[in-house]
Amino acid sequence: MQNWTEVGPVESVPQKGSRVMSTPDGDVAIFRTSGDEVFALFDQCPHKKGPLSQGIVYDKRVACPLHNWVIDLSSGEATGPDEGCTRSFATKVEDGLIYISL
């Protein structure tokens, strides 16, 4: 059984953008793509812990604002020759509300 936490309405996250959700373990970045898909990653780049929530989002990827590592939103894996992975969380959207499984 997954334990779903309500995050908020989809529209409160900008398309091709992100908002953070703060948790006792640190921030979680909630992303919304141009196709309205929602993803959640621990808000730290595997490279130098840059806040991924502040990066530029395209397709299902985000470019870290510190050194432009590109992280896959669904897996949390760094793309291309860079290697590293950040924790990802399951999300779902129901009745216009985002839910996350922490």
Next chain:
Amino acid sequence: MKEKLVLIGNGMAGVRTLEELLKLAPEKYDITVFGDEPYGNYNRIMLSPVLAGDKTIDQIMINDRQWYIDNGITLHAGKKITHINRVKRQLETAEGEVFDYDRLLLATGSRPFMLPLPGRDLPGVISFRDIADVNSMLETAKSYKKAVVIGGGLLGLEAANGLMIQGMEVTVVHIADVLMNQQLDKPASDLMLNELQAKGLNFLMSHETAAIEGKKRVEKVVFKNGTEIDTDLVVMAVGIRPNIELAQSAGIHCERGIVVDDTMQTFDPKVYAVGECVQHRGSTFGLVAPLFEQAKVCANHLAQMGIARYVSSITSTKLKVTGIDLFSAGNFIGDESTEDLVFKDAARHVYKKLVIQDDKLIGAVLYGDTVDGAWYFQLMRDGTDVSSIRENMLFGQHHIGDSGHGATNSVDGLPDDAEICGCNGVCKGDIVKAISKHSLFTLDEVKAHTKASASCGSCTGLVEQLLASTLGSDFNDTPSKKAMCGCTSMSHGEVKNAIKEQGLKTISDLMLALDWKNPDGCHSCRPALNYYLLSTWPDYQDDPQSRFINERVHANIQKDGTYSVVPRIWGGVTNANELRAIADISDKYKVPTVKITGGQRIDLLGVKKDDLPKMWADLSEAGFVSGHAYGKSLRTVKTCVGSEWCRFGTQDSTGLGIKVEKMTWGSWTPHKFKIAVSGCPRNCAEATIKDFGIVCVDSGYELHVGGNGGIKVRATDFLCKVATEEEAMEYCAAFMQLYREDAHYLERTAPWIERVGLKSVQAKVVEDHDNRKKLAQRFYESQEKSQDDPWAEHAAKQRENYIPIKQVG
């Protein structure tokens, strides 16, 4: 069922096409490869080091047999296709086996041209093309002594050098009096000749071979002038010819090569061709880089993406022949309409020649010191007006001074732990290892794998040298034009023109109209497109999601994810009240570091994102606006105290600086833009390393443009002198507007002016009075909308973007 793709020719171009195809559409085809040689895919460029004993065959394999298995590719190594039946879409092997195809890719390569001389079939007469040739040379070197290499081109010299290292006594025979006449002129060739003779090679220049003679095997070579030379081995290296027989026998249109269009398609739409076997717009190919470009284009079409075109244009060649660095590009011979700049230092074995026509660089030959090849090539490609740099340009770009790696301009002598990229801490050894391990061929690949030259780019020349020296003889720094990013093949200039000509008003319209490969673009093109649209259409709605974070939240992100806040302090002049307010606000938000910046402002570092809007509200109340220290925009106007206090001051530089800052603040520019106003020629505000600098003199105002500190310090060019403050301000507005409209995104004024030439800027801003007024007018108009303080606005209306969407726990 998957379509069947068959590749004939297991060489570099064909297999590279497959690699590119697998990246784009891994599941699309059922792939089969036929290769004549009984090996996987190897790096033909590296045959010379194998001959010289520096590498083994295993070390030059790019894809071993396992690679084919891993990618589900069927490899028939050593099987020769003898017939193509295009009607049935079938292939036949020499043994009579038959294979079907849906799409066929021909990469049959080329073969050495054998001079039609008597005796050319004698044992001991070979070419230098494949592993078999190398083995045969190595064998011969064990039991025989003398070798003759016919052909003083790149391949011939490599072969001669290898044979000499294997212990043979080698003579190179060349028909012309210039070695490598495709790449060198006479003086460079003479230097090379001397250097190679000193190493022990013998040369017979201007000798034309008449016959090869011998009984059981080759014994001597006879020349047309009647002389002859004894030898045990003849290597013919006089050029290559595309292998077109198979295509020709199948009725595919061939001239010198298999004729292809810009999509690498032959006259049969089911059949593509790449590599040395093709002829594209009249040209055939022998170097590796254009082949890789072709591979990319061909893969794009095989994947049915249908958007790439192959365009060949001026190419440069960067070679390392027997340990000697060479570079040549363009028309390096010149004629009556050109001028030469020549530098020659025979003792150091350095020769440089630049060919200039109408103030533009059109050709270059570099011998011995090639570090500036990439720079010269850039100048040629961009058609840069070089009149203002011609007195120094022979000495190279590093003459201007690069910070970060001292005066290093040659990587050969450096130890493996020498740091090449000072930004990312990448050493020579790391780069060399990555190049060999991952089979990297281009600068972009090295950037992606090692991060070297991926930040500030000042070490690009050094990295290119490493590529050249690691790859050996055939590195070629391709791209004929520089694409904006991986999402398009268009350059910045082409995209800007398309925006105007096609009336593209939004990022999504633009990406659709210009066939962007990724529907959302990427982090590199989106900010550029946003800027171009913003600077082209006054009513454009800015897209915050296409801005880098600093511009999105109007503060500078720091390494720990906090931000720095720099309030605007007009002209760097403040007072006790303002300072008190800043002190109080720093206390209130527990600002950990307060620092004076280089631009005479106060930087409050370590502010949490949640606190930004609250802090801005407080700063607004105290009368401050955003200092734009985070933006591609007007940063600061730095001033000295001027005539108000200074005993040397000639004009009110502080007052003018404040006026200029009030006029220009809030404007978006292609890159950051810095201004300074100095009150006298002592220039305490350092106006001559700013994008726009004003130096006051007794009789008026000297205006200087295009300077910067930073990676490459560049002093400004003198634009003109004006008499009044009003004129100085109008020229400033006009210059900024011209820069905004004309420069590429992320191109500072210094490289922009070097690209377009100071003269063209002077023509538009100084000499053409109407145009200056129009430029200035456009600047004023766009400023009317730009001077709302973003801090006040975000503090009032956008606070929710700065706080978490939700807090749990």
